Amino acid sequence: MAVEKGRGATLNGTSRRFNLSERQVDGDWLDALSDRDDLPPPRRTEVMVERPRTILTRNSSPDIGFSQSINAYRGCEHGCIYCFARPTHAYHDLSPGLDFETRLFAKPDGAALLRAELSRQRYVAAPIAMGTNTDPYQPIEKDWRITRRILELLVECRHPTFITTKSDRILRDIDLLADLARDQLVSVMLSLTSLDAKIARTMEPRAPHPQRRIAAVEKLAAAGVPVVVSISPVVPGITDHEIESLVARAAQAGAREVTYIPVRLPHEVAPLFRAWLDEHYPDRAAKVMAIIRDMRGGRDNDPDFGTRMRGQGVWADLIRTRFVKARKKAGFTGERLILRTDLFRPPESAQMRLF
Numbered sequence: 001m002a003v004e005k006g007r008g009a010t011l012n013g014t015s016r017r018f019n020l021s022e023r024q025v026d027g028d029w030l031d032a033l034s035d036r037d038d039l040p041p042p043r044r045t046e047v048m049v050e051r052p053r054t055i056l057t058r059n060s061s062p063d064i065g066f067s068q069s070i071n072a073y074r075g076c077e078h079g080c081i082y083c084f085a086r087p088t089h090a091y092h093d094l095s096p097g098l099d100f101e102t103r104l105f106a107k108p109d110g111a112a113l114l115r116a117e118l119s120r121q122r123y124v125a126a127p128i129a130m131g132t133n134t135d136p137y138q139p140i141e142k143d144w145r146i147t148r149r150i151l152e153l154l155v156e157c158r159h160p161t162f163i164t165t166k167s168d169r170i171l172r173d174i175d176l177l178a179d180l181a182r183d184q185l186v187s188v189m190l191s192l193t194s195l196d197a198k199i200a201r202t203m204e205p206r207a208p209h210p211q212r213r214i215a216a217v218e219k220l221a222a223a224g225v226p227v228v229v230s231i232s233p234v235v236p237g238i239t240d241h242e243i244e245s246l247v248a249r250a251a252q253a254g255a256r257e258v259t260y261i262p263v264r265l266p267h268e269v270a271p272l273f274r275a276w277l278d279e280h281y282p283d284r285a286a287k288v289m290a291i292i293r294d295m296r297g298g299r300d301n302d303p304d305f306g307t308r309m310r311g312q313g314v315w316a317d318l319i320r321t322r323f324v325k326a327r328k329k330a331g332f333t334g335e336r337l338i339l340r341t342d343l344f345r346p347p348e349s350a351q352m353r354l355f
Contacts, residue, residue: 043102050105055113066129072146074105076134078207081276082233085133087267096268111149115347118157125344131164151176157347160339166191168208168216178223184340189228190217194239202280214253221254226337229255233263234319237288244326251330260323262295262311270300291315
């Protein structure tokens with residue numbers, strides 16, 4: 001097994017070599033709008049190369065609006081305490097805590113693997129979701145540009161895609177996104193959990209400032225790229241008081257629609273979240289967890305289809321009612337954007353094989 005020089009170690013199957021490249025997290029994405037003393041200390045990250053055999057992941061979940069997805073990276077430098085993807089690091093014998101934020105995996109063959117998938121004669125075009133597990137525009141995308149290369153291929157093939165991110169780094173690809181948007185081939189979901197910089201910095205210590213995300217919504221909308229603002233997760237006792245202001249600000253920024261999900265705490269995320277509450281909100285930690293458990297049927301987490309994305313009980317109903325009223329007041333109509341699939345054409349190399 002070869003070791004990637006200057007990029008990290010190759011991961012293949014169950015064998016691993018941690019001869020890792022290290023990098024100091026770049027600073028251009030950090031909060032430039034608040035007191036620099038308020039910023040979290042920089043973290044040194046280690047990046048391993050992963051060489052999967054395929055890049056598309058398919059699902060048949062009844063409460064997820066896509067059937068196939070791509071994750072260019074594993075782990076995420078943003079460090080969001082609530083991230084439901086944290087437990088996936090345990091598959092590599094790494095912790096869902098600090099390792100998830102600092103020991104990352106990159107898939108540089110992503111575009112080439114996707115080209116092979118799209119070239120198959122039996123391939124049927126359906127929107128590909130990116131950012132379903134970890135953010136495709138986390139800081140290492142600046143160096144690796146895997147998301148960029150995948151988007152370039154999707155533009156070439158006129159293939160539809162959904163993108164979820166909480167980073168204004170997506171603006172670096174606005175040329176490609178605008179190209180796709182002209183043919184109704186892309187929708188961007190941008191996560192905005194709080195307008196309060198202190199709350200956002202505490203929950204999402206290395207994600208861009210809320211104002212930078214709002215500016216990204218404005219610029220994407222101005223370029224004709226449809227944007228949905230997700231005020232997810234809603235954390236009772238921490239961010240739920242902002243529901244109305246978040247929805248209103250999303251409308252002002254030009255978002256096409258808004259959505260939300262109550263906080264989810266699967267597997268190892270629950271104890272991490274409890275420790276975070278005890279550290280940052282000791283005055284209300286017990287109350288917050290009591291409300292979460294009430295919304296999750298008496299558990300820290302509800303994994304059941306149909307309720308896991310909505311919650312249940314009085315508190316969940318209250319949040320839902322407030323959101324619906326705020327959404328209506330802000331002028332959102334609920335019109336669903338359907339991405340086109342009829343424009344898809346196989347990659348050029350695949351087309352040439354037909355002649």
